Amino acid sequence: MEDTVPSHRGSAGEMPAELTSFVGRTEDIGKVSALLSESRLVTLTGPGGIGKTRLALQVATQVRRSFQDGMRFVDLAPLTDGGLLAYSLVDALRIDSSARGGGLEAVIAFLRQRSMLLVLDNCEQVASACAEFIRVVLRRAPDVRMLVTSRQSLGMSGEPEWLVKPLPVPAPQDPGGGRPMTLAAAAEFPGITLFAQRAAAASGFLLSEENVPTVALVCRRLDGLPLAIELAAGLTRVLSPGQILQRIENQFGFLATGDRAVPTRQRSLRATVDWSHELCSDEERLLWARSSVFAGWFGLAAAEDVCGGKDLPAGLVLETVTGLADKSILMREERLGDVQYRFLDTLAQYGRERLQESGRQAEFARRHRNWFLALATRMEKEWFGPEQVRWAGRMRAMRADLRAALEFSLSTPGESQAGIRILAAMDACWVASGPVGEGHHWLKRALALDTEPSRARAGALRTLGHLASIQGDQAASAGAQRECESLAERFGDRPLEASSLASQGLIALSAGDLAAAVELGDQALRRLGEVDGTDSDEVQAKVQALLLLALATDQLGDFDQAAAAAEEALGYCVNNDEQWFRSWALIALGFAELGRLDPIAAAGRGREVLHIAQAFRDITGTGLATLLMAGAGVVSGENERGAILLGITERLGEKATLLRSIAFYDSTRKLFGKLAREQLGEGSFDAAVARGHGFGIDQAVAYALGVTIGEDAAARTGSAASGRELLSRREWGVATQVARGLSNKEIAAALAISQRTAEGHVQKILVKLGFRSRAQIASWMAGHPDA
Secondary structure, eight states, X not given: OOOSSOSOOOSTBSOOOOOSOOOSOHHHHXXXXXXXXXXXXXXXXXXXXXXXXXXXXXXXXXXXXXXXXXXXXXXXXXXXXXXXXXXXXXXXXXXXXXXXXXXXXXXXXXXXXOOEEEEEEOXXXXXXXXXXXXXXXXXXXXXXXXXXXXXXXXXXTTXXXXXXXXOOOOOTTTTTTTOOOOHHHHTTOHHHHHHHHHHHHHHOOOOXXXXXXXXXXXXXXXXXXXXXXXXXXXXXXXXXXXXXXXXXXXXXXXXXXXXTTSOHHHHHHHHHXXXXXXXXXXXXXXXXXXXXXXXXXXXXXXXXXXXXXXTBOHHHHHHHHHHHHHTTSEEEEEETTEEEEEEOHHHHHHHHHHHHHHTOHHHHHHXXXXXXHHHHHHXXXXXXXXXXXXXXXXXXXXXXXXHHHHHHHHHSTTOHHHHHHHHHHTHHHHHHHOOHHHHHHHXXXXXXXXXXXXXXHHHHHHHXXXXXXXXXOHHHHHHHHHHHHHHHHHTTOHHHHHHHHHHHHHHHHHTTOHHHXXXXXXXXXXXXXXXXXXXXXXXXXXXXXXXXXXXXXXXXXXXXXXXXXXXXXXXXXXXXXXXXXXXXXXXXXXXXHXXXXXXXXXXHHHHHHHHHHHHHTOHHHXXXXXXXXXXXXXXXXXXXHHHHHHHHHHHHHHHOHHHHHSHHHHHHHHHHHHHHHHHHOHHHHXXXXXXXHTOOHHHHHHHHHHOOTTHHHHHHHTTOSOHHHHSOHHHHHHHHHHHXXXXXXXXXXXXTOOHHHHHHHHHHHHHHHTOSSHHHHXXXXXXXXXX
């Protein structure tokens, strides 16, 4: 069944959710599906509002089972710069772009190994870049097929093209011999069905024998164009079908005096949008134009900030947004816990034209940029805290608006400093959830454009250094970090200076210079001095330095010192309910515990890291967690499990440049592999590793989380391992209180600690013992009364 476009584009790469029914197109779906089975590329063409996107999605649903790796959907409507096409694809395909020269090569490397249908939607604005990308895919990824939508052909030789036609509507003499239209006859025409369904949803309208002839005339006058029909149906809230028809007739009479070179269907759509615009209030017209500066979904608060003014008071924005949604101008959906709005592409373009005509396009583009800058600044302040995962998801979802804000800043004279401030504020977000390649692209462009010394430049240099390091370009990373350190010292920014020193230490760590890494970590801590825990920047810088020391001393074999540094860093993270740095503290602590031959505790750390890494889509964290669990399996004597996890780790290492660049990754993997091979024998070891290689990321995580490292060893050793060896003194005290049946609040009071600290200790005990409930802790304590 038919609609104009999906109600929301979905998360990048996923099938967009469709909140309205699909009407008609059965023959089209069958024929395009057949065409796609014969050709690796099919392009759906037609004017805006004809229903190309919805048809593409229906075809994709029909054929996706033919592709081992399913389908991916990439919406290119917000994209105006063909140079960003590769980064949009990286984002949609959720692949690692951290390798130097990532972008297109990363995409091709991903696609080359897959049997997949790739749907590229709205290619017309970047047609040349799309055509070049498709040529490369057709040549280098033999099992990938592509379904493309565009208002015009991409101009490729031999490009199979399917012209999407309007929905069938009655011809002047239908259903025959000049007889009047009836309900029974109307059922044969999808255009009338679409009007009836959307009008019923908008206003409770019911198709009847009395009104069906008028509705048929409306649909015929609109040439069966789905978007035009939907807009007309939405107006049944305020107009009868007869009034709608009269307005169409009047508008078409006006159009007839215009440019007759414009195709009829395009005039139909323009007419419908024009009279929809005319029926809007003055405030609705203003909001339609001004909110077109948003490249993606936006909320009420954003509309108030960006679009409000004396002529559109903030108090009227909710009413105005509601009016546009009621008229089907705006789509409405709950996303990320908030109600948000978005234009259909055709209506967004119409709004931009109106804004341009008003002479205020630059003003509202700047307001949009300032709104995004404020958002990024707020995210930076709140990043080290409980909202971190939500911020990461929110910024991923707002990638199109980020690009719009940066493009305005870097292409408008005098605005580049704001762009640098946005990029600097997003440091942690780029590193934690990427995409690394795109971040590097924007940073290089911005820093080359604006060389004025400033705190913002120092922050952007720090970010550039981080991303260059992830991409394996340690020389560029070191240069950026040294310049950052110099500027931070000049402006008296101690946290940034310490952060830069810690980053330089990580570069030394990657190069295997452990002594230099430790010295730089110590320097960072000395530069910070006392940290009272109230300043987020200071806390983050101290955590970075502590993690550097933990990772370096892990490799030096000083596991007690490594554990102490990691636990101190973990304390800051737990106290602030932070997750990203917490995962790295758990990694460092887990390897220290493994070095102290405590595989059960190490495996527990690995499971914690896996949960956090999934929230950030962090392949590097996932790989280190599985490496940690692989080592725990081998040390526990569970060599087959360890080997399977090593296979998973190796597979993830092929996908993540940062994982491969971590100094201890390769040596640790080889050490555990050697030990497991000696115990299993060549054939069994290779078979287990191959099994791990065969897992996709979701399967790998599910397998790793399902493995309880240490259960076999525990069965062999019985109760030989005492509670004192498994738990610290403080954890033993907390476990004793749990066994007494005390709540976290009561434990805190009994031990004179904060409730949050008590909660943290209980969680650590559960992880170390591999338990899921407090009852299991109590039962275990009953079996260790003298420990």
